[in-house]
Amino acid sequence: MKKTVKFSVERTTQAEVEISIEVPEEFLDEDGEVCDDEGLRDWADENHNWTDQELIFEEITDTSVIEVLNAY
Template structure:
Protein backbone atom coordinates (compact mmCIF):
# COMPACT_ATOMS: atom_id res chain seq x y z
CA UNK A 1 0.00 0.00 0.00
CA UNK A 2 1.43 3.36 -1.02
CA UNK A 3 1.59 6.04 1.66
CA UNK A 4 2.92 9.55 1.86
CA UNK A 5 5.73 9.65 4.39
CA UNK A 6 7.13 12.88 5.79
CA UNK A 7 10.72 12.68 7.10
CA UNK A 8 13.01 15.03 8.95
CA UNK A 9 16.43 14.82 7.26
CA UNK A 10 19.82 16.33 7.86
CA UNK A 11 21.96 17.20 4.85
CA UNK A 12 25.68 17.70 5.07
CA UNK A 13 27.38 19.80 2.40
CA UNK A 14 30.88 20.98 1.71
CA UNK A 15 31.32 24.42 0.19
CA UNK A 16 34.03 26.86 -0.76
CA UNK A 17 33.61 30.48 0.32
CA UNK A 18 35.69 33.39 -0.93
CA UNK A 19 35.22 36.71 0.88
CA UNK A 20 37.31 39.69 1.97
CA UNK A 21 38.00 39.64 5.72
CA UNK A 22 40.03 41.79 8.06
CA UNK A 23 42.22 39.05 9.51
CA UNK A 24 43.28 39.72 13.11
CA UNK A 25 47.03 40.26 13.47
CA UNK A 26 47.31 37.39 15.94
CA UNK A 27 46.98 34.97 12.99
CA UNK A 28 49.62 36.69 10.82
CA UNK A 29 53.42 36.62 10.89
CA UNK A 30 55.67 39.67 10.46
CA UNK A 31 55.32 39.42 6.64
CA UNK A 32 51.52 39.48 6.80
CA UNK A 33 51.19 35.80 5.90
CA UNK A 34 48.83 33.50 7.81
CA UNK A 35 50.84 31.60 10.43
CA UNK A 36 47.98 29.98 12.40
CA UNK A 37 45.46 28.43 10.00
CA UNK A 38 43.75 26.41 12.76
CA UNK A 39 43.25 29.52 14.87
CA UNK A 40 42.00 31.52 11.87
CA UNK A 41 39.56 28.73 10.99
CA UNK A 42 38.19 28.65 14.55
CA UNK A 43 37.92 32.45 14.62
CA UNK A 44 36.08 32.54 11.27
CA UNK A 45 33.69 29.81 12.39
CA UNK A 46 32.81 31.68 15.59
CA UNK A 47 32.61 35.19 14.15
CA UNK A 48 31.03 35.02 10.69
CA UNK A 49 27.83 33.96 8.99
CA UNK A 50 28.22 32.46 5.55
CA UNK A 51 25.43 33.69 3.24
CA UNK A 52 24.68 31.60 0.14
CA UNK A 53 25.85 34.27 -2.30
CA UNK A 54 29.42 33.86 -1.04
CA UNK A 55 29.59 30.18 -2.02
CA UNK A 56 31.90 29.55 -4.96
CA UNK A 57 31.31 25.79 -4.90
CA UNK A 58 28.92 23.53 -2.98
CA UNK A 59 28.54 19.75 -2.99
CA UNK A 60 26.06 17.69 -1.02
CA UNK A 61 27.93 14.95 0.82
CA UNK A 62 25.20 13.01 2.61
CA UNK A 63 21.55 12.91 3.64
CA UNK A 64 20.49 11.18 6.85
CA UNK A 65 16.91 10.49 7.94
CA UNK A 66 16.54 11.70 11.52
CA UNK A 67 12.88 11.04 12.20
CA UNK A 68 9.60 9.92 10.60
CA UNK A 69 7.23 12.86 11.14
CA UNK A 70 4.01 11.63 9.59
CA UNK A 71 2.54 8.85 7.50
CA UNK A 72 -0.80 9.20 5.74
Protein backbone atom coordinates in the same frame (compact mmCIF):
# COMPACT_ATOMS: atom_id res chain seq x y z
CA MET B 1 1.64 -2.40 0.96
CA LYS B 2 2.60 0.93 -0.63
CA LYS B 3 2.30 3.97 1.66
CA THR B 4 3.07 7.66 1.38
CA VAL B 5 5.60 8.60 4.03
CA LYS B 6 6.53 12.14 5.06
CA PHE B 7 9.81 12.53 6.95
CA SER B 8 12.33 15.20 7.84
CA VAL B 9 15.91 14.94 6.67
CA GLU B 10 19.19 16.48 7.67
CA ARG B 11 21.72 17.36 5.00
CA THR B 12 25.40 17.93 5.64
CA THR B 13 27.16 20.05 3.07
CA GLN B 14 30.69 21.13 2.39
CA ALA B 15 31.11 24.53 0.78
CA GLU B 16 33.73 27.09 -0.14
CA VAL B 17 33.47 30.83 0.48
CA GLU B 18 35.90 33.46 -0.78
CA ILE B 19 35.83 36.91 0.84
CA SER B 20 38.21 39.74 1.67
CA ILE B 21 38.46 40.26 5.43
CA GLU B 22 40.77 41.97 7.88
CA VAL B 23 42.79 39.12 9.36
CA PRO B 24 43.83 39.78 12.97
CA GLU B 25 47.60 40.30 13.33
CA GLU B 26 47.88 37.40 15.75
CA PHE B 27 47.48 35.01 12.79
CA LEU B 28 50.11 36.70 10.61
CA ASP B 29 53.89 36.43 10.55
CA GLU B 30 56.27 39.41 10.19
CA ASP B 31 55.82 39.32 6.38
CA GLY B 32 52.03 39.57 6.65
CA GLU B 33 51.47 35.93 5.60
CA VAL B 34 49.01 33.70 7.46
CA CYS B 35 51.05 31.54 9.84
CA ASP B 36 48.29 29.97 11.97
CA ASP B 37 45.68 28.31 9.74
CA GLU B 38 44.06 26.48 12.66
CA GLY B 39 43.74 29.64 14.74
CA LEU B 40 42.38 31.59 11.79
CA ARG B 41 39.86 28.81 11.11
CA ASP B 42 38.65 28.91 14.73
CA TRP B 43 38.45 32.71 14.64
CA ALA B 44 36.45 32.66 11.38
CA ASP B 45 34.13 30.01 12.82
CA GLU B 46 33.39 32.24 15.84
CA ASN B 47 32.98 35.44 13.77
CA HIS B 48 30.08 34.57 11.50
CA ASN B 49 30.14 37.78 9.48
CA TRP B 50 30.86 35.65 6.40
CA THR B 51 27.82 33.36 6.62
CA ASP B 52 25.64 35.48 4.32
CA GLN B 53 28.22 35.43 1.51
CA GLU B 54 27.57 33.68 -1.77
CA LEU B 55 29.09 30.22 -1.90
CA ILE B 56 31.48 29.51 -4.76
CA PHE B 57 31.07 25.75 -4.34
CA GLU B 58 28.68 23.54 -2.37
CA GLU B 59 28.36 19.76 -2.25
CA ILE B 60 25.94 17.64 -0.22
CA THR B 61 28.09 15.09 1.59
CA ASP B 62 25.41 13.25 3.58
CA THR B 63 21.63 13.03 3.83
CA SER B 64 19.91 11.15 6.65
CA VAL B 65 16.34 10.74 7.91
CA ILE B 66 15.74 12.45 11.24
CA GLU B 67 12.11 11.65 12.00
CA VAL B 68 9.06 10.06 10.35
CA LEU B 69 6.35 12.73 10.48
CA ASN B 70 3.42 10.92 8.90
CA ALA B 71 2.54 7.76 7.00
CA TYR B 72 -0.75 7.05 5.25
